[in-house]
Amino acid sequence: MAEQSPKPPLRAQDFAAVRDWPGYFGAVLGKPPRETLVAALEAFEREGQKTGLAVDLGAGEGRDTLELLRRGWRVVATDGHPEAFKHLWPRVPQDQRDRLTTEEVSFADTRIPACDLVNASFALPFCEPRDFPTLWGRIVAAIRPGGRFAGQLFGDRDSWAVLPDRSHQSEDEARRLFAGFELEQFKVEEKDETPEVRNPKHWHVFHIVARKL
Template identity: 40%
Template sequence: MDWTGYYDAQAGRAVRSVVLQALASRDDAPPGVAIDIGCGEGTETRHLLANGWRVLAIDADPTSEARVRAGLTPEQLARLTFRRARFEDVGVLPAADLVYSTFALPFCESVAFPTVWSGIRAALKPGAWFAGELFGPHDSWSGRADMNFHDRADVQALLAGLTVHTLDEDDRTGQSAFGPRHWHVFHIIAHNPA
């Protein structure tokens, strides 16, 4: 994948709706600690920093850190930690109030996904939120060994023990930054009971 070109194409996009909905569902709780897994060009990270959050942003692309840091104030930079890592090398995540991975988790190798997902679940404090997407088996990229795919039953099993607020399934032909493709996406917003 040409991630640098993808991030160029994504510059200036709006904050992903799953993140905005998860934030709105927090009932005016104060900003806390967030983890952005696969932060890319940093749209969601910058939005959270602008709203008082502390953010651990993680991405393997060599251009990502500079993109995330661009335009941040000194005070925002003080609340940002950037970790350059592949999913497989993320390691132990800190306790967080929000963990999100918008259109990134599917690009974790299938053999590494269970460990990565366990780490995400372990990082969710009581009352914390998860927001993100997983790809389903009808997706155009399904079958790639360097990605992971889940049917609805798999996704529901992954979310067991969380309160699921949104589990929307999108199964349609459309466009992407890489051209035409068939999307099979699960949009997820869930919360760890307090």
């Protein structure tokens, strides 16, 4: 009998594809902050704003929340999965803990306080389509004029766009969500993965930093 070659290892996205969030948290633990977050923070710094209040939606194990805290921001981190914050809290330095609030809540029930920054890294596509318009309205309402949104939306040509529980937008739809914002970054990433990886997919992602007018 021919020997079967071992399957390629599971990657973070293989867990995300099936909403296995504990598997995802384990796969990304310790990764650096997302580039969209860093770009937004650098834009604030260029304007002379070093800190403020950020809401990190779908914060996961906390890669972005940790960076915000490290830079002196106050953070409300939300996530729907109970294990997210079990990974986060032990990694928050003692002298930064009083600047962090965590809330276990679904996107459907998320209330967003008025803030300088809403960060949603690779999170909003996992919002149920029926809940997306309300959530988006809350995001827009919460960001103060001059504040920012940073994060990703997934496009309509992404492999996961066919999954019924996901929120994807065409590029036009995504751009229209930012009426009332200046788009400081709108990078379209579209690529096919090579067949050697486990579950190769087509990526269609918008990497966004936007300043509210």
